[in-house]
Amino acid sequence: MKPISISSRAWVWFVLGLLFIFPLVNGNNYHRDVMVTAGIFMILALGLNVIVGYAGILNLGYAAFYAVGAYTYALVNIHFHMPFWAGIWVSGAAGALFGMLLAWPALRLGGDYLAIVTLGAGEIVRIALNNVDEVTGGPNGLLGIQHPTLWFPKMNFGVKPLPYYYLVFAIVGILVFMLRRLESSRLGRSWVALREDELAASCMGINPMWAKLSSFGIGGFIAGIAGCIFASKQGTVSPDSFDFILSVMVLAMVVLGGLGNIEGVLIGAFMLSILPELLRGFEIYRMLLFGVAMILIMLFRPQGLLGESRHVEEFRRKKEKAPA
Amino acid sequence: MTAADVFLQQVVNGLTIGMIYALIALGYTMVYGIVQLINFAHGEIFMVGAYIGLFICLIFQRAGTGSGNLVFFLPTMMLFVMAGTALLGWIVEKSTYKPLRHAPRLAPLITAIGVSFVLQNAVMLLFGPADKSFPSVIPIHKFDLANVTITNLQVLIAVISISLMAALHFFIQYTTTGKAMRALADDIKAASLMGINVDRVIAMAFCVGSALAGAGGVLFGLYYSTINFHDGYLAGLKAFTAAVLGGIGNIPGAMIGGVLIGVLEGLGAGYLSSEWKNVFAFFILILILLFRPSGLLGARVVKKV
Numbered sequence: 001m002k003p004i005s006i007s008s009r010a011w012v013w014f015v016l017g018l019l020f021i022f023p024l025v026n027g028n029n030y031h032r033d034v035m036v037t038a039g040i041f042m043i044l045a046l047g048l049n050v051i052v053g054y055a056g057i058l059n060l061g062y063a064a065f066y067a068v069g070a071y072t073y074a075l076v077n078i079h080f081h082m083p084f085w086a087g088i089w090v091s092g093a094a095g096a097l098f099g100m101l102l103a104w105p106a107l108r109l110g111g112d113y114l115a116i117v118t119l120g121a122g123e124i125v126r127i128a129l130n131n132v133d134e135v136t137g138g139p140n141g142l143l144g145i146q147h148p149t150l151w152f153p154k155m156n157f158g159v160k161p162l163p164y165y166y167l168v169f170a171i172v173g174i175l176v177f178m179l180r181r182l183e184s185s186r187l188g189r190s191w192v193a194l195r196e197d198e199l200a201a202s203c204m205g206i207n208p209m210w211a212k213l214s215s216f217g218i219g220g221f222i223a224g225i226a227g228c229i230f231a232s233k234q235g236t237v238s239p240d241s242f243d244f245i246l247s248v249m250v251l252a253m254v255v256l257g258g259l260g261n262i263e264g265v266l267i268g269a270f271m272l273s274i275l276p277e278l279l280r281g282f283e284i285y286r287m288l289l290f291g292v293a294m295i296l297i298m299l300f301r302p303q304g305l306l307g308e309s310r311h312v313e314e315f316r317r318k319k320e321k322a323p324a
Numbered sequence: 325m326t327a328a329d330v331f332l333q334q335v336v337n338g339l340t341i342g343m344i345y346a347l348i349a350l351g352y353t354m355v356y357g358i359v360q361l362i363n364f365a366h367g368e369i370f371m372v373g374a375y376i377g378l379f380i381c382l383i384f385q386r387a388g389t390g391s392g393n394l395v396f397f398l399p400t401m402m403l404f405v406m407a408g409t410a411l412l413g414w415i416v417e418k419s420t421y422k423p424l425r426h427a428p429r430l431a432p433l434i435t436a437i438g439v440s441f442v443l444q445n446a447v448m449l450l451f452g453p454a455d456k457s458f459p460s461v462i463p464i465h466k467f468d469l470a471n472v473t474i475t476n477l478q479v480l481i482a483v484i485s486i487s488l489m490a491a492l493h494f495f496i497q498y499t500t501t502g503k504a505m506r507a508l509a510d511d512i513k514a515a516s517l518m519g520i521n522v523d524r525v526i527a528m529a530f531c532v533g534s535a536l537a538g539a540g541g542v543l544f545g546l547y548y549s550t551i552n553f554h555d556g557y558l559a560g561l562k563a564f565t566a567a568v569l570g571g572i573g574n575i576p577g578a579m580i581g582g583v584l585i586g587v588l589e590g591l592g593a594g595y596l597s598s599e600w601k602n603v604f605a606f607f608i609l610i611l612i613l614l615f616r617p618s619g620l621l622g623a624r625v626v627k628k629v
Contacts, residue, residue: 052430058430105614106610106613106614108614108617109613109614109617112356112360112362112572113568113613113617113618115362116564116565116568116609116613117609117610117613117614119561120565120606120607120609120610121606121610123561123602123603123606124603124606124607127599127600127602127603128603130599131597131599131600131603244557244561248364248437251430251433251434252434252437255430255431255433255434256434259428259430284445284448284449285445285449287441287444287445288441288442288445288446288449290441291437291438291439291440291441291442291445292438292442293438294434294435294437294438294441295419295420295435295438295439295442298424298431298432298434298435298438299420299423299424299435302424302427302428302431303427303428303431
């Protein structure tokens with residue numbers, strides 16, 4: 001177990017408190033909406049971090065996992081009127097299944113080739129969603145997805161961002177809690193071992209295939225959940241929302257924040273989803289400035305804003321050992 | 325037209341666009357062969373090449389010389405475009421990749437994405453977001469060869485592409501810089517111990533790759549006669565696919581991969597539907613990778629334990 005010092009625990013409560021108070025103090029629905037989007041991106045980034053950060057497998061088609069979740073919920077909700085709370089599990093399962101089905105043949109490939117297969121799969125899913133009109137509604141997508149409802153207090157989430165805000169950040173909180181446990185579990189440690197040295201790890205009795213497959217499964221499950229929330233909030237899904245740029249953005253969040261570091265990934269996701277909104281004042285120069293910002297952050301912090309603590313430790317030890 | 329004619333026509337169309345993909349793919353493969361970096365900004369450099377070409381055409385039209393003298397005009401335009409994109413490639417390498425050469429592997433990937441955002445939006449701001457029509461500097465003639473229509477433009481694209489690839493082949497095989505590039509691709513450390521200036525050669529690979537992509541951009545503009553600042557993305561993706569298909573890091577492989585992707589796409593568009601043609605290319609890519617992971621011409625690397 002990673003020892004948690006009192007100060008870091010205090011930080012966690014402080015951030016949680018801020019998140020809880022934010023929408024109560026700030027009644028602006030636009031700001032709340034931006035935060036919901038940031039929260040969904042945080043979920044996605046946490047999921048991708050399992051694949052890219054822990055297991056060290058470059059995935060360039062994460063948007064497809066997200067799309068599978070969103071369309072799964074849309075379909076089961078529209079055709080079978082499945083409520084959100086059941087649908088989120090089905091979406092997660094569909095995302096996990098998709099991830100593992102993709103990874104199973106592709107994992108024989110190493111490194112960048114695997115990345116290309118995920119990229120190709122991402123494009124295939126998006127184009128397929130665009131063209132299988134009878135099932136997915138083609139470019140128009142699917143309409144009329146129900147918003148989540150609660151039995152107690154009896155309410156419908158509706159179109160206002162507030163309930164989604166609490167839903168999304170509750171899920172982020174649960175995921176952070178679980179991923180922390182996972183990180184130091186047998187599986188989590190075997191991912192890191194594989195990432196650092198596959199040969200040595202497999203000699204120690206780790207099954208590389210199974211470990212990598214499970215990283216795709218878990219990453220897919222989390223993306224599926226995110227897709228379900230997105231679909232239920234929008235009320236519609238269309239293929240445009242799941243393009244290559246989205247995969248790239250989530251990857252940028254993970255790398256920018258710090259591969260394999262949960263806090264870093266959350267900060268990266270928060271920054272990259274807020275930044276375009278902050279730059280809205282610059283209108284047409286917005287995306288240009290966004291690109292410049294991405295380059296600059298990477299140039300000054302190539303290891304990400306917060307590198308994984310394991311890396312930091314190793315780095316420090318090496319430095320101390322080096323002769324003066 | 326018989327079925328065979330339709331087939332041949334699609335092959336001819338596919339070959340033309342395949343040549344352009346091959347030109348872009350060369351840049352991906354050269355850079356990857358040396359520094360193992362997927363240069364995501366490369367597709368954008370191709371797009372910028374098309375816009376520089378457009379810009380030069382507009383200048384010539386403004387000056388009144390028009391495209392009267394094609395023998396003079398076309399090579400001049402090509403030269404300017406290739407010099408421009410080579411310079412751009414050099415700037416991108418020096419400013420965003422070189423400082424990260426010893427950084428974690430994914431860091432330059434993210435700066436590459438940043439660069440592609442910057443280039444796309446810079447072009448959008450300069451030329452506007454709408455489709456731009458590329459001046460048809462070459463009057464189109466159609467030739468009928470046994471029921472298959474070939475335009476003079478298609479012939480020209482093939483001639484220019486093939487001669488550029490031949491020039492590249494000569495450059496890589498016989499010049500000192502070319503030999504240095506091959507040495508770096510083999511073993512970067514050993515090459516630097518032999519006195520090769522690693523930074524200079526890597527920058528050179530970026531320049532040459534970008535120049536070829538720029539040439540591809542002009543040909544693309546001429547062929548489709550409209551260009552858009554979004555064009556770099558899909559063309560880049562397909563060219564990258566082509567590079568992987570041929571065996572990334574392998575130069576003849578990139579040429580073959582590009583042509584193959586073009587032809588597959590042409591056939592896919594002809595026989596399936598044009599919406600599915602992109603799926604077709606990626607699907608074939610995945611199949612090939614699964615059964616021959618190092619690409620068609622890639623070296624079969626035996627993992628030493």
